[in-house]
Amino acid sequence: METMTKNVSVEKSKTSKISEVDFNNLSFGSVYTDHMLVCDFVNGAWQTPKVVPYQPITLEPSAKIFHYGQSIFEGMKAYKDENGDAWLFRPLENFKRLNKSAKRLAIPELPEAYFMEGLTTLLQVEKDWIPQNPGSSLYVRPFILASGTGFHASPADEYKFIIACAPSGAYFSGKVKVLIEENYSRAANGGVGYAKAGGNYAGQFYPTQLAIEKGYNQVIWTDDNTHEYIEEAGAMNIFVRINDTLITGPTSDRILDGITRKSILEIAEDQGIATEVRKITVSEVVEAAKNGSLKEMFGAGTAAVVSPIAGFGYQGTDYELPELDNSYATQLKTYITDIQYNRTEDKFGWRYPVE
Template sequence: METMANKIAIEKAKSSKIHDVDFDNLSFGSVYSDHMLVCDYKNGKWNTPKVVPYQPITLDPSAKIFHYGQSIFEGMKAYKDENGKVWLFRPEENCKRLNKSAQRLAIPEIPEAYFMEGLNTLIDLESEWIPQSPGSSLYIRPFVFASGNGFHASPADEYKFIIACAPSGSYFSGKVKVLIEETYSRAANGGVGYAKAGGNYAGQFYPTKLAADKGYQQVIWTDDNTHEFIEEAGAMNVFVRINDTLMTAPTSDRILDGITRKSILDIAKDEGIKTEVRKISVHELVEAAENGSLKEMFGAGTAAVVSPISGFGYHGKDYDLPDLEESYASLLKKRITDIQYNRAEDKFGWRHEVIQ
């Protein structure tokens, strides 16, 4: 990886908000740390990033983000081990995916050195904001949006790259009940489903609300053409265990290439669990639920790592999943979090130490 020519300047906050935060009662993504990284794209190039106090952003009403939706983001976490060392989990993959999203939305790609060195500088400065209670972490949100002005429908000429942080407690809400979607689609062939674009998530809110009105916590998205194959669980990748085989849908231009997803597949293989990456039909899922071979379903993503599913609804009927004492979900979550918190060997080379 290339390094930056200029050192990242740091403007420290005049006073810290950290003493006003109740770290024993942190909700997800609602309290923000003292500083953020900011980098502007102007005159055809990205300027040197800088760290500034966390603050509001001022934009012209004609800024293209408001009109044409050029907005992408990532989700990451920083962890602190029992010795106070700070770790990231596969940050290079977040950088690659952010730039993959940028390419699809005609946004200039972020130089890897800007992302990695900017991230290290910010997290080092904010290390006191990383909570150490079980399951807690510092959630990190890198995002890029069109800040250039104009009502004409074309890519902007200016962009802003920001990394902001939010200390968060353990993200666990118990098992969720999901509804298999039969009408709406999260993404379509040739679209932007594989990108972490803001609009992808905005489009999910209405069908999810309709599912919630029926008593479900989340939606299982199906393919846009036939609604015959399951693809994602809410904003997460979805895994299915039939008998002792763990399955997930293949990535495509509709399905996000989840970092937790690929980590689970690698760890499952390391555990000797049979895995399959293939299309999973709703018919197969229902049949497995009816004959008892469907053992588990769970979502996988950065925030929750693994989110177990207790049952699903389809065609007006509910199907319950068994409550297993030794589930793949709990095993895989423990393996990943032990690596993230530096509690176990990292044979995959995923853990990245923040140099302090």
């Protein structure tokens, strides 16, 4: 049965697999909900978005996604509070960044109404899939891929915008040990590092695997030119606390404009935590670790919100970070998640109701 909600059509699945899911044991992004949103770009325009049963998509072997990598995505979450109401966290920021990525990869930009109405309609249909267990959420993955065909190296003429969802349990990264990268680069000036392009992440896998083989969990990326400046932590933005000042690198062609990153900066300023947005040298971090002024390092991103770093390796030497009782990482994660789960006042206006 197909219905229409505003500008989005809805085709309900005849059956649901939700009863087969153990919501107390959810791994990240491996169980998918009953429905997805699909919107095609054909004949020079985005068509009416549709919520349809979750299903495979069919593409020709000549589809340009397979040859020239025109693919972008976002990562966001839906949360349920103790009353069963559903919320998003700063979804318009995800929309803006998706279009920023689209522009860089010569993908047609998406109308805001299609993104927001498509997203909220899908989540209304899938509301029962949003877990209410502590720390759990519904991971939401909007993405666009080139479905148009042709072996010539040029932008496609057809695209698919899809939103798929996966209920996920609480994300605990544990104690993360990282390696500061000295050879490989995540991104370069003038490149696509600031975009959430699929190829950016594919290019990270090999250097990360090399770090894992050396006993580390993740890589700290450095600049492409000199490898003197710390830039990102794996697929997350990075924060460094020296004494009582929280420092993160400025966004650029190479660094993703993370939504968690900008939220942390605003919260820290509101809470009276000293912050600096500037380039961070590897030598500064190493020296701070040696003299004891390096108090914390952590990654910031959608999946874990904040992922504390327990230690790092550089040029054959490992450096351990102190364990703090009331770390900035813990304070900031608690503040953000309290907003996300509607447990506290949202003075910033970031919480967005799914209704």
